Amino acid sequence: MRFGTRTTRGLVVATAVVAGLLAGAAPASAHGGVVGADLRIAASLGDRELTVVIRRVGQVPGPLRVDVVNHAESPGGVLRIGAAPWGGAPAGNETDVRLTDGGGFAGGVLQVDRAGSWELSVADGRETARLPFVVPQDVMAPWEWTVSGGYTAAGTLLLAALAAAAFGRRAWPPTALGAGAVAAVVVATTAALLSAGIPEPETDPLTGLPGPARPVAAPVAPPHVNLLASAELTAGRRGPVDLRLVDGATGRPADDLVVHHDALLHLMVLGPGGQFAHVHPVRLGPGHYRVWLTPAAGGTHRLFAEIERRGGGVQVVSAAVAASGPAVAGVDSGAPGPGDRILADGTAAHVQATGLVAGEPTVLGIELSRDGRPVRDLQPWLGMAGHLVTTGPDGGVGHVHALPVGAMGSGNAPDESVATGGPRVEFVYTFATPGRHRLWFQVERDYRVLTVPVDVDVAAGPEAGS
């Protein structure tokens, strides 16, 4: 190639700059710095309704940020939180979190020094909840090594080619090194383009390390659990309900629950007078959970615990506890039907539940307004825009969720600090049996969970031929 002297110099400078940039290619910090996602766990600890948010861990060893959300009607106070590796005691790794009365965020910072299974302890002075979480190990995928290594090699080879051309006597070293640089760029670019199709290995929940590249054939689902509930409850007084989960096959405590819908255990409590509560018992030890309840009346209270075991789907196990005290006067007076009503905190609610036929999917909606204006500041609760719990003559308990807007399948659903939901929350459900069903719509606004009970009549559907 014949060029002028100035062109040649310009080319050399440009090549040197490109080579320098390529050689300085560091692994992209987007993957190297941030690992995992925020973990939210709802916890009904003592007299408080809390959501414990364990923020994603950046570097190991490094800080662990824990935020605690206090809901309305929960008293303020001081909680002592600590973190320890699984089975250990938090030796000095503790801090205090000061909660204000009513709703709000408060947080503290702890330290994690290794990857793997950890336990977060949250103590309110009376009992200590132990919440399991996993710190994943920050490991670069093989394609990332290829990409950054390829670009670094390309830059180095290009610089070497320039040096060989400037100071060498033979003709072939610059050509060979230049060809090597081009090959390295091609390899790195191909790896980068194909990276979207390469699946990332799953993080093993027990060790935090990436799992085997080829998963074990036919993972086995865990057996069912049995729920053992014991409580000494008196109507009108707050008392503890102890729940023990035992593995259905071995009888040992079942301690492999995973957080699903932002809680380890969702408990629906149905009281004899139509009383309803949706709470989240805290884990005190392996397979041992506790929640404090105030029964409105004496009688049998039915408990439905919704859990998910590691490797299995969601299951509901039920038990019953008795409360002493005066029984509810008369039969259950029933809840209002669909339509308009005013809630306890002044919000106006319009429940739309019409045309319900057994066996057909139907749309159930609730629309909220305050002072005549539609409500637009609903917060997501348990990661969802709203919840609908249904019970009916068949005895089953349905738990329907409404997805929050903007969180379509992505890992980072908005947390309770994002108050942009409403005014209408919609659910789609198929009632299996005709008859009278009782529904509870639940949404969160201003750190308070609003529960709207509704009685609906489901018409019998035509016999479906299948």
Next chain:
Amino acid sequence: MTVRARWSLAAVALAAVAAVVLLLWPRPPAGVDAVAGAGPYQVRLLVAAPSVGARDVLVEVTGPPAERVVVAPVMSAMGHASVPVTAAATAPGRYRAVGVELFMAGRWDVAVVVHGAGGPAEAVFPVVVGP
């Protein structure tokens, strides 16, 4: 290098880049055209572009005359059902459901419920929705 050699080198490079772009350019997901039996009816489901969003679904029903056709998609793995849409009749035996919300990528089970002279019946079609 001669002028011709330079031009041919540029042409080869351009051809290589074009080939890579054509191979890797993201393509919209293939449409769905499936047939299933539902009781006394034969149901054909057509989804032109199964990607995230509100889509039109075409249904063709053969067999006893149908009075009402409802398209009810469910994402079984997530435990979430989308709002069922009653399809409007566009021609005898052909129905169009407008605005069926497929709000997430992944595997959906689209149930088509036919109410008609042969009684109510349902056919479920697996549909993979792309991003």
